[in-house]
Structures are given as structure tokens and as C-alpha cells.
Amino acid sequence: MSVSLTLKNITRRYVKDNEEFLAVSNVNLEVKDGEFLTFLGPSGCGKTTTLRMIAGFETPSSGQILLGDQDVTKIPANERRMGFVFQNYALFPHMKIFDNVAYGLKIRNESSDAIKSKVREALAMVGLEKAEHRYPNQLSGGEQQRVALARVLVLRPKVILMDEPLSNLDAKLRLHMRTEIRRIQQELQLTCLYVTHDQKEALTMSDRIMVMNHGKIEQIGTPMKLYDDPATAFVADFIGQANLIPGKLLSIENNIGTIDVNGRKITARMGVLNPPKVGGNALLVVRPENLLPAETENGLAVEISNALFEGDRIDYLFKLLNTDSSKTYSMSIPFLPGAQLISAGTKLNASFVPQAGVLLNAD
Structure with a gap:
């Protein structure tokens, strides 16, 4: 696959x-x-600044941006042949949907027949063939975002x-638009x-x-790889x-590494990208859904401090025994009809299989 x-x-x-501030x-x-590549990270981590430099809205202080084999670092945004979908849709309220989508083609001086054909094709891609004569304020938020996508397509x-195109939508509509954007991207084989x-x-x-933090890349990988084998504590927690x-x-x-956790020997697989060294400080990363209240050899000694019923699961908050730390951890158990809550104050083993935990370097 080409780059x-x-x-x-x-x-x-x-x-x-x-004072100099390093954004990226x-x-x-x-x-x-x-490829569909996501820049993920907290506010202020540099992800939007990176995207705006790629788009040509900002100029890098140093470095190169190549589109294929072409260096576009200093080429204006309107000459880069990239499409930008904004967070706030940026539709013209006084124009009908057809004219909003046709706007870029008219600037290119394309023929009216070509414009009509391309606009209707783009609206069909996003499922808005019947909306071309309506105005933006006559559409829902999700429909307006689809118009913004059609205007780019x-x-x-x-x-x-x-750039965070779904942040202004309600939760149910965000779920629907995730599916729609991914479907269109895959059908058209777009780089996104x-x-x-x-x-x-x-x-x-x-x-x-691509997970970013403080202007730097923490880790790049598939969703499953990042979830299953985080390189840093930041990635694991985010x-x-x-x-x-x-x-x-x-x-x-x-x-498989063995670590001492408050006097207990716990085993887990070694991290691939950032493993600890024997004798050094280690960080055990284990997901709440991989813990079970069971008496096995590979278990943490804990005391339940709270139970949160979430409908499909019960989240148990717990503290480690034999330590002065007051830090709270969690264990998530699927809810089965008739199940009884474990009471606060109960002491038990929070167990997991070694392959379900990852050991990172904490030095």
C-alpha cells in the first residue's frame, strides 16, 4: 500500500x-x-495544531509535509487538494444545500452540468438526495454535518x-454518524x-x-494493539x-514477569515497547473487566469500598491491602439476573490470568 x-x-x-511554547x-x-488515522489525546496535546499544519492553515516552525512525493509544507491550503470538515459545520445559512455543496466547484469554474452531476452524486453518498432545495436551518445537526461532508467529497x-466533527451532536446521533462516516470512508477508500x-x-x-500528549507522539498502533499492549502509563489510562x-x-x-505487589507475587506478560528490568520498578496494567473476585494464585489482596450498578455490569471500587496508599482501583463484573452485590468492606482476591495484565517500566 502506497504512502x-x-x-x-x-x-x-x-x-x-x-516565552516560547512548544505546541508540537x-x-x-x-x-x-x-487509511483512517485518528489523532487522539486530551485538550492542548497538539492534535488540532498538527491537523491544521497538514491542512495548510498553519505553517510548521520546522519540518516537512509531503503529499505523496510532493512537498506541500509551504503551499497554500487551497492548493493542497485536501478537504477539511469543521467542528461547527461552517455552512452558509443563506444558501440552499445544493449551493452549499456546489460552492467549491463554482470557484473552480466547472460547468453547470458537471456541478449538477457531482453535487447530486455527493449528496447521494451521504443519504441527502432529497434535501438539495432546503436550507441548513431546516436540517438536523446530523444532517448538517453530512452536508459539510458532502461539500468536501x-x-x-x-x-x-x-477536526472533532461530532462534538456538537447528542450522544445517540454521534453513534449514528460514526457509522456513517466510517462507511463512506471505506466505500470510497478515502485517506482520512x-x-x-x-x-x-x-x-x-x-x-x-496516534495518541498525543504534550505535543509529542506517545504511541501509534491499531485500536486493539493500543488497548492490549500500551507502551506507556498515559496510553493505558487514556x-x-x-x-x-x-x-x-x-x-x-x-x-512472563513476576512482580512483588505489597508482599504478593503477581505474574503478567511483559510489555513489548516499554518493558521493566529485573530489580526495577514496574507498573502492572490490568483492565477492570479482566479482574474477577476469585481465589487463585494470581490475585491482588483487596478490600471492596463501593459498588456501582451500571445496568449491564457492576463496577466495584477497591483498595489494595497491606499498603498505606489510599488509591482506589476498579473491577467490572457483568451483571447476571439474581446476582448479589458484594458488600463494602469485603476482603477478597481480585484475580486475573497472566496474559490479561501487562508490565511496563516505571523507572
Whole structure:
């Protein structure tokens, strides 16, 4: 598969109150043709700044942006053949839907017949064939976002960039639009870069996810890879829920490490990208859904502090025994009819199979 977009050592600096602020630091990335890549991270991590540099709305302080083999670092945004879907739709309220979608084609001076054909094709792609004579304020939020997407698709861009396009929609509509955007992207084999801070959006829509923090890349990988084998504590905690439990690595055998957690020997698989060293500080990463209240050899000694009924599951909050730490962790158990809640104050083993935990370097 060929490379559609390449970032080489992209950095963006700002100066504020005579102090330099590094928004994006030395980002390197290759995006393949037809790939859906999500930039994921908390507010202020540099994901939107990176997207805006790719679009041409901002200029990197240093580094290169290549579209295919072409260096577009200093080429104006309107000459990059990229489409940008904004968070707030950015539709013209005084124009009908047809004219909103046709706007870019008219600027290109395309013929009226070509415009009519392309606009109707684009509206059909997003399921709005019958809306061309309506105005934006006559459409729902989800429909307006689909118009914004059609306005980009009609220009046949090489790359589509989306900056938190679903953040203004209600929860049910966001779920629907996730499916629609992914369906269109796959059907048309579009290269798509998508910015969000919503981990569920990233996990359900992406071929790969780039997790960013403080302007740097923490990890890039498939959703399953990031969830199952996080490289850092930040990635583990940001992608889904995770218990991060400190200990000392005692030994390694067949890629399974044994750590000491408050006097108990616990085993888990070694992290691939950031493993701890024998004798050093380790961090056990284990997801709440991988813990069970069971008496096995591979279990944490805990005391239940609270139970939260979530409908399909019960989330138990617990503290580790034999420690002065007051930190709370969680265990998530599927709810079965007739199940009884475990009372606060109950002491038990929170157990897991070694392959369900990952050991990271904590030094």
C-alpha cells in the first residue's frame, strides 16, 4: 500500500509573553492510502495544531509535509487538494444545500452540468438526495454535518481532514454518524485524518490511532494493539479504563514477569515497547473487566469500598491491602439476573490470568 501523507520532524512553536511554547514537537508520521488515522489525546496535546499544519492553515516552525512525493509544507491550503470538515459545520445559512455543496466547484469554474452531476452524486453518498432545495436551518445537526461532508467529497480531495466533527451532536446521533462516516470512508477508500478526544470514537472508527500528549507522539498502533499492549502509563489510562498498580520486578520467564505487589507475587506478560528490568520498578496494567473476585494464585489482596450498578455490569471500587496508599482501583463484573452485590468492606482476591495484565517500566 502506497504512502499518501508523510510528516517529517514537524514542530510548531509559539511565542507568548516573551516565552516560547512548544505546541508540537518533532512529529514523524506516515499515512497510507485509504487509511483512517485518528489523532487522539486530551485538550492542548497538539492534535488540532498538527491537523491544521497538514491542512495548510498553519505553517510548521520546522519540518516537512509531503503529499505523496510532493512537498506541500509551504503551499497554500487551497492548493493542497485536501478537504477539511469543521467542528461547527461552517455552512452558509443563506444558501440552499445544493449551493452549499456546489460552492467549491463554482470557484473552480466547472460547468453547470458537471456541478449538477457531482453535487447530486455527493449528496447521494451521504443519504441527502432529497434535501438539495432546503436550507441548513431546516436540517438536523446530523444532517448538517453530512452536508459539510458532502461539500468536501464533491471536490474529490486526496486527503480528508476532520477536526472533532461530532462534538456538537447528542450522544445517540454521534453513534449514528460514526457509522456513517466510517462507511463512506471505506466505500470510497478515502485517506482520512480525524481529530478527537473521545476514545470510543477513536477505537470504533480507526484503522490506526496516534495518541498525543504534550505535543509529542506517545504511541501509534491499531485500536486493539493500543488497548492490549500500551507502551506507556498515559496510553493505558487514556485508552479505556486501566488499573495502574506499582510493584518491583522479581524475575522473567518465557516473557512472563513476576512482580512483588505489597508482599504478593503477581505474574503478567511483559510489555513489548516499554518493558521493566529485573530489580526495577514496574507498573502492572490490568483492565477492570479482566479482574474477577476469585481465589487463585494470581490475585491482588483487596478490600471492596463501593459498588456501582451500571445496568449491564457492576463496577466495584477497591483498595489494595497491606499498603498505606489510599488509591482506589476498579473491577467490572457483568451483571447476571439474581446476582448479589458484594458488600463494602469485603476482603477478597481480585484475580486475573497472566496474559490479561501487562508490565511496563516505571523507572
